[in-house]
Each structure stands twice: as C-alpha cells, then as structure tokens.
Amino acid sequence: MSTATSTVYDGPFAPILLTFVDDALVHVDVAHDGLDIARATIAQRLGVMPEPDTGAPHGALAQLDEYFAGRRRTFEIPLDWRFVDGFPRAALEATRRIPYGEVASYGEVAIMAGSPGAARAVGTACARTPFSIVVPVHRVVRADGSIGEYGGHPEVKHFLLDLENGVAGADRLRSPA
Structure with a gap:
C-alpha cells in the first residue's frame, strides 16, 4: 500500500505544498x-x-532553500508521473x-519533445504541470520573448527568471508589467 505525505514550504511568494507518494514527489502546489x-x-x-509531515524525502526542503538562495540549479527529487503521460510528459x-x-519558446520545447508544431500543447502541459518550480516550466516563454500568464501569476514567473539571472532585487516580487 502506498503512503501519501505532504509538507509545506514557506515560499517567497506563497506557501508551497509538496506531496509525496512513497518518497517520490507527485505534486507541487504553489498555494496562492x-x-x-x-x-x-x-x-x-x-x-x-496525504498525512502531514514536517520534513520531506530526498532533502526536498533543503533543495528549495538552496534554489531560492541561488545555490541550486537543478532538483534531485524523484518524480511520480502518475498525473502526466503522453505528449504532456x-x-x-x-x-x-x-x-x-x-x-x-513553446515552439522550441515542442521540437525538443519531438512534436514540431505542438507549441500550444506545450503551453497546456506547462500550465497543468504537477511539478511547478521543480520542473522549470517558468523557463518557457512565448515566441516573442514575453513571459505569458504563468497560471495567473506572471509576477512569480518574473521572480523565478530574475532569481536565475541574478537580477538585483530578485528576493522580492515585482508587479507584472
């Protein structure tokens, strides 16, 4: 029988609920x-x-701390893909x-995923990802370079991109342009 647990990370823009099934991350919810x-x-x-847990497997909370401090570039957390298959995966x-x-761009990701012309499907996959932040959908932008809505919170996408680019003041959110 599987064990489901969840823990809350105090994110810089909202609480982040991480849910694990048998020690694999199944869902990340930026709880706006x-x-x-x-x-x-x-x-x-x-x-x-899921049962509440104050920790998280595989050092997930420490990895988020490192990421938000600018010291981590990739996550090393096993993922449970049960909610994603086919082209979205x-x-x-x-x-x-x-x-x-x-x-x-969404089009470039479609090519990388083996389906040129599926840019809209990439957008849908990014919008519905169960692994926000850990799977960096914030790095996917429109063909014209604009960032898009990011689940109705473009300020979070700006924050994450600024953080990754070492932009001064990335420790605070900015209003969408």
Missing part, C-alpha cells in the same frame, strides 16, 4: 488560493488525504533540459 484548497485538491486527485521532460537562467 490557500493551503486548505491545495490540500483538498490533491486529496481528491489521489483519492486519499514529453513536453515537461523537455523543459528539464532548458539550462538554468535561460529560456526557450
């Missing part, structure tokens, strides 16, 4: 709408309420190959 909604959503998707796997501090 609150932790209660995030918990209810993941419980519904998993069919069970290929698209998310492709985003993992975008180097830290760089960006790629």
Whole structure:
C-alpha cells in the first residue's frame, strides 16, 4: 500500500505544498488560493488525504532553500508521473533540459519533445504541470520573448527568471508589467 505525505514550504511568494507518494514527489502546489484548497485538491486527485509531515524525502526542503538562495540549479527529487503521460510528459521532460537562467519558446520545447508544431500543447502541459518550480516550466516563454500568464501569476514567473539571472532585487516580487 502506498503512503501519501505532504509538507509545506514557506515560499517567497506563497506557501508551497509538496506531496509525496512513497518518497517520490507527485505534486507541487504553489498555494496562492490557500493551503486548505491545495490540500483538498490533491486529496481528491489521489483519492486519499496525504498525512502531514514536517520534513520531506530526498532533502526536498533543503533543495528549495538552496534554489531560492541561488545555490541550486537543478532538483534531485524523484518524480511520480502518475498525473502526466503522453505528449504532456514529453513536453515537461523537455523543459528539464532548458539550462538554468535561460529560456526557450513553446515552439522550441515542442521540437525538443519531438512534436514540431505542438507549441500550444506545450503551453497546456506547462500550465497543468504537477511539478511547478521543480520542473522549470517558468523557463518557457512565448515566441516573442514575453513571459505569458504563468497560471495567473506572471509576477512569480518574473521572480523565478530574475532569481536565475541574478537580477538585483530578485528576493522580492515585482508587479507584472
């Protein structure tokens, strides 16, 4: 029988709920709408309420600390892909190959994922990712270089891109342009 646990990370822009099944990360929820909604959503998707845990497997909390301090460029956390398959998974796997501090367009990611012309599908995969931040969908931008909506929170995408590019003041959020 699988064990589901969740822990909260005090993110710089909102609490982040990390949910694990048998020590693999199954979902990251930047809880802009609150932790209660995030918990209810993941419980519904998993069919069970994850047990609260103050830690996280594989040093996930320490890895997030390192990332937000600018000392980590990739995450080394096993992922449970149960909520993603087919082309969306290929698209998310492709985003993992975008180097830290760089960006790629939705069209470029579609090519990397083996489906040229599937830029819109890449956008959908990024919007629905269960692994926000850990799988760097924030590095995917529009063909014209604009960043897009990022789940209705473009200021978070600006923050993450600024953080990765060492922009002064990246420790605080800025309003969308």
